[in-house]
Amino acid sequence: MKTLAKKNIIEAMTIWTQKYDVLCPTQTAPGDCIFDTFREKTFTLDYKKPLSPKAMFFPHSEITFKVENNKYREVVSSKKTLLFGIRACDMMGILQATSFMSRDQKDVYYSAKRNMAMTIVMACPGPQNETCFCTTTHSGPFARKGFDLQFYDIGDTFLIEIGTPGGEALLSAIPLTDIDDTHAEQQIAKFQKKALRHLPEVKSVVKAMKKLKDDKADEKIWDSFGQKCITCGGCAFVCPTCTCFNVYDHQFSPGNGLRARTWDACLYGGFAKEASGHNPRASQALRLKRRHEHKLLHFNETDVQGSLCGCVGCGRCSDYCPVHIGTLEVVKTIAES
Numbered sequence: 001m002k003t004l005a006k007k008n009i010i011e012a013m014t015i016w017t018q019k020y021d022v023l024c025p026t027q028t029a030p031g032d033c034i035f036d037t038f039r040e041k042t043f044t045l046d047y048k049k050p051l052s053p054k055a056m057f058f059p060h061s062e063i064t065f066k067v068e069n070n071k072y073r074e075v076v077s078s079k080k081t082l083l084f085g086i087r088a089c090d091m092m093g094i095l096q097a098t099s100f101m102s103r104d105q106k107d108v109y110y111s112a113k114r115n116m117a118m119t120i121v122m123a124c125p126g127p128q129n130e131t132c133f134c135t136t137t138h139s140g141p142f143a144r145k146g147f148d149l150q151f152y153d154i155g156d157t158f159l160i161e162i163g164t165p166g167g168e169a170l171l172s173a174i175p176l177t178d179i180d181d182t183h184a185e186q187q188i189a190k191f192q193k194k195a196l197r198h199l200p201e202v203k204s205v206v207k208a209m210k211k212l213k214d215d216k217a218d219e220k221i222w223d224s225f226g227q228k229c230i231t232c233g234g235c236a237f238v239c240p241t242c243t244c245f246n247v248y249d250h251q252f253s254p255g256n257g258l259r260a261r262t263w264d265a266c267l268y269g270g271f272a273k274e275a276s277g278h279n280p281r282a283s284q285a286l287r288l289k290r291r292h293e294h295k296l297l298h299f300n301e302t303d304v305q306g307s308l309c310g311c312v313g314c315g316r317c318s319d320y321c322p323v324h325i326g327t328l329e330v331v332k333t334i335a336e337s
């Protein structure tokens with residue numbers, strides 16, 4: 001097995017930039033941390049849970065085709081990307097989103113970007129904040145599959161777990177040190193055991209899923225949440241497994257225009273509205289019910305990729321909802337109702 005000394009990480013990242021657009025945890029001026037293009041000045045290893053990297057494969061808005069002087073041109077963009085330092089929940093989010101985007105019909109716009117991307121997971125030594133529940137959803141705190149490489153931070157060194165031949169190839173040009181396999185495996189096992197101990201299961205998730213399945217959840221909770229929700233859509237936008245989008249056409253002049261898609265959210269009033277004018281989810285209560293049932297009850301078994309459900313337990317909806325209607329709050333309310 002191999003290790004990378006932390007003091008050599010900048011050198012490794014710089015080498016990878018020769019072949020890839022390297023996206024990594026980046027400190028922004030207002031103090032946020034996001035995944036952005038590697039720059040030595042803003043790259044940080046001192047980070048918690050940046051926004052989900054789902055926009056790398058599924059941008060907030062993207063043009064899918066253009067018509068120029070009556071000539072149709074599909075816009076499928078792809079470039080060699082390396083996602084460094086994503087969390088295990090993000091990896092599971094990518095697996096779930098990729099399954100959804102290729103299960104019935106391949107989404108060429110998503111697939112082109114995903115197929116050109118390498119992933120390096122940074123295993124979590126414990127919760128990144130109080131909203132993490134990835135152990136419960138079987139999505140973390142370390143990745144079990146999907147990654148090209150997984151890094152374990154053991155002080156001034158990263159232990160490196162290889163997930164794919166492509167990941168192994170990434171190591172060929174960077175400064176590494178050999179470590180005895182048995183010793184490395186023991187160190188990884190110790191790291192994983194400690195991480196799991198620090199991130200115990202949240203029993204209300206499983207309890208809420210059972211109540212929903214048995215149709216025993218108190219319906220009144222949705223009315224109460226519905227009255228609080230301000231329909232900002234933030235919970236869907238920060239969610240690594242939310243992949244709904246809207247499509248619109250824009251004509252500039254006869255024979256010239258484009259088609260684009262933008263993120264959509266099931267929390268919006270018009271999301272499920274039918275052409276007849278009928279809206280099967282006419283109230284915010286019903287829309288919130290649908291969102292959480294999709295994550296916890298009506299998820300597709302193929303899509304969940306070995307996780308417990310359609311939620312990967314990242315806790316971001318709880319972090320960002322301005323009125324505290326994250327999945328964690330919802331499952332606790334269902335379980336206690």
Ligand code: SF4
Nearest residue numbers: 239311312314315317
């Ligand atoms: S529903 Fe919330 S906790 Fe679950 S994956 Fe989405 S953002 Fe994360």
Ligand code: SF4
Nearest residue numbers: 229230232233235321
């Ligand atoms: S983030 Fe909160 S307020 Fe915004 S749509 Fe979601 S549940 Fe409603």
